[in-house]
Amino acid sequence: MAKQIELLFENEEGKTVRISLDEPVEPVDTVALETAMDQILAENAFVSSGGDLVAKKGARIVERNVTDIPLS
Numbered sequence: 072m073a074k075q076i077e078l079l080f081e082n083e084e085g086k087t088v089r090i091s092l093d094e095p096v097e098p099v100d101t102v103a104l105e106t107a108m109d110q111i112l113a114e115n116a117f118v119s120s121g122g123d124l125v126a127k128k129g130a131r132i133v134e135r136n137v138t139d140i141p142l143s
Contacts, residue, residue: 072136079129083122
């Protein structure tokens with residue numbers, strides 16, 4: 072089972088921008104997470120096609136099951 076943490080931000084156009092990181096540490100340290108997200112915004116570390124990131128929208132852990140299907 073693959074897990075990721077998704078950091079959700081709003082850009083200048085009001086659209087959601089998702090930054091995904093593999094294998095998050097659990098349980099999530101929410102204070103450290105918010106600090107990291109604030110630093111991403113303060114340093115303008117990422118730019119989206121809709122402009123700069125301007126606000127935090129949330130964060131979530133996403134879990135996926137991936138099964139390869141053999142082809143002949």
